[in-house]
Amino acid sequence: MLQTVFSPRNNGDLFADMRRMQSAMNQLFEGTRTAGQSATFPPVNFWASQDSIVMTTELPGLTEQDIELTVKDTMLQLRGTYPEPENGDDITWHRHERVDGTFLRTVELPFRVNPDHIDARFENGVLTVDMQRPEGDKPKRIAIKSA
Amino acid sequence: MAQELTTQAARDMAAANGDANRRAMAFTPAVDIFENDKATVILADMPGVAADDVDVTLERQVLTLRGKVTPDAPQGYRQLSAEYQVGDYIRVFTLSDDIDQAKIKAAFKNGVLRLELPRSPKAQPRKISVKSA
Known part of the structure; x- marks a missing residue:
């Protein structure tokens, strides 16, 4: 066959x-894809608890002002521009491995988040975004009565 | 000029050496190296490392860049997905003679280490005479 x-x-x-x-x-x-570079940039890690979710991503060389973060319903969008590498007539490059340019990434979250309770921190090149599930969306525990 | 000393078979990762109980892997940080008229500049990406945990050593001609990562996993959470790994950084270069080792400047900002290696004014081209056998 x-x-x-x-x-x-x-x-x-x-x-x-x-x-x-x-x-x-x-x-x-x-x-x-070009070797060594993934099609989705930047790579993100997710952590979850019952009612909140934490996203981390590594963006070394950027500052808080270079990163734009927007959240709508379950969509998180991350946009940023790396500073131009140093240039000039007297510069001779030997190695250029670090990332530059602009990136845009949209990530779908496992649940809707409350846009008013998002805590985003940027420290040592790592962005940490802490998002909460809206109060009304939290799963409710229902007490089961015996007959 | 700075020349890389170790070549890893795996491009992005090197096995952690030393400390057996540190389970974290050691990564090779991405670097930019360029030269201007005064100095050689090395930029190395070490996200997740605090400025105090960056260690730059120069022994003879060997320049070692190390960064120790503080694990960033939030307490009470379980990992949902991981697209990148977290670990310490290490990379080794050999420097040429004409660097003024006393005037090396290092700065760490936003997860990037910037090293400025000024050229020594004394550096003179040396002539090596070749004897015939």
Whole structure:
């Protein structure tokens, strides 16, 4: 029998085929990135507790003024511009590994956050954003009565 | 001019040496190196390191840049996703003779170390005579 990606005898999981195709597509486009640099910049880490979420990202060389952070519903947007590298006629470059230019990244949060209770700090090149779930959206514990 | 001393097989990571109980990995910080008419400047990205935890040592011709990261995981939270790893930084360069080692300046701001290595005024081109065998 001809082997195809969409094998009909595949335990009946339609979505497995879709996932496989998606990962095949991702691999296909992987090569278009420049080596050593990921397509999504800056990389972010997330921490979560019951009612809040913390995002951290490393942006060395920027200042608080260079970073623009906006949050709407579950979308967080991070925008920034790195300062121009030093230039001049007398400068000879030997190595240029550090990032420069402009970036824009949109991240989807696992839940809606209260835009009035966002605490963003920038320290030693690391941005930490602390976001709270709005009061009305918090899961409520319901007491179960016995009959 | 500064010449890199160690070449890592893995581009971004070096195994942490020393301290076995520090589980954090050691990273090679990205650097910019350029030269102007007075000095060689090295910029190294070390996000997450406090200014006091940056350690620059110069022994003979070997310049070592180290940064110790304070773990930034918030208390009482569980990690949801990680796109980057956190760890200490280390990178080693050899410097050429013509650097005035007494006048090296170091500054640390926003996670970036800036080292200025002024050229020594005394640095004279040396002539080496080659003897025939």
